[in-house]
Amino acid sequence: MLPLELSRWTMTLAPEIRLLLCCARSRLTSSAAARLTTLQAGPLDWDVVLDEAVRHGLIPLLYRQTPALHAPGPALDRLEREFAAASQRSLALTAELVDVMRMFRTAGVSATPFKGPALAAAVYGDVTLRQFRNLDILLHRADVAAAERVLAHLGYRAQPSSRYARGYLRGDTTIDLHWAIAPRCFGSRSSVAGLWVRRRPVTLDELRLSIPAPEDHLLLLALHAGQHVWGRIGWLADVAELLERHPALDHAAVRYEARRHGIERLVRLGLALASALVDAPLSREVAAWVRRDHGLDGLVRHVCARRLRPAAAPPGLVEAAGFHLRSRERWADRMGHAARGAGTVLTLPARLAVRASAGLRERSRPTATVTPVLQRR
DSSP: OOOHHHHGGGGGSOHHHHHHHHHOSSSOOHHHHHHHHHHHTSOOOHHHHHHHHHHTTOHHHHHHTGGGOOOOHHHHHHHHHHHHHHHHHHHHHHHHHHHHHHHHHHTTOOEEEESHHHHIIIIISOGGGSOOSSEEEEEOGGGHHHHHHHHHHTTOEEEEEOSSEEEEEETTEEEEEESSSSOGGGTOOSOOHHHHHTOEEEEETTEEEEEOOHHHHHHHHHHHHHHTTTOOHHHHHHHHHHHHHOTTOOHHHHHHHHHHHTOHHHHHHHHHHHHHHHOOOOOHHHHHHHHTOTTHHHHHHHIIIIISSTTOOOOOHHHHHHHHHHTOOOHHHHHHHHHHHHHHHHHHHHHHHHHHHHHHHHHTSTTSOOOOGGGOO
């Protein structure tokens, strides 16, 4: 168990959020069931419950706990409709991933899907129990061009890219190709070659795929959720279900990789939040490792107070930057993160000026097609 100073922040949450935390598992724990009964004895706004379930990606898990819910009829009807829509979306995205992976294989592209349906199948055993908005695929940088040709053939259009990923859009479906696991400012500087070696098989629609090992998926979850300031309870559910599904998880390997990538605090934070908020199972050894970081209390407080508020807006630049700095345990990483962030802000006016002057030069050519500067890709 984690110390009381971490768990106490759950008592500051709105009752509707606390109800969702109770239901954020594929099976109710005994303590969650008791808390759920107590919460439902008091006043609850079920419109808020359902709105927040949508925002936090918890519709499937909330629907799974319908027998334990004392919600009014209209709320249960809406929950059923939301679940039907979420299930249809998850199944459609899973079918799309299978089609893309088959074509990648034909084109000789080595690719590893992660999060999304891959994580849902490996951890929940059912792709409809996890909500996901897009498809994430990791591949070698040398295979990006071949993968792009496959996606173009399927009708996907490339979106603006970052240094480590690019999105491809077709209709309401987005596929993100990653050739690194996170932005450099998140400290994942080291090679990810080990992730490819440790991959595990999973079957989706009769297609056998290789996905990250549970230990690597835990690191990927911590990175992704930390990047977004843990703004979705669904990510906590993922961590808890992964730990439940893999009791023999190699935590020594997790700690080694986290230290190597400079993300120990991010991983500790994910485990602390999942344990304190959704009853994730932690062994005594792992809980002791988490407790050794005395900087977690402020981060847990921040997530509860700012990110788990009903109708919370996405984190702004200042909030996210401050959270990311405090999420780094090494001063060298903090300084590097701050320097890169400052460099981005300081060079922004110069970059905009260059783009604006380029736009003026283009407009001076009579045969040029004029595109507004802020709409260029």
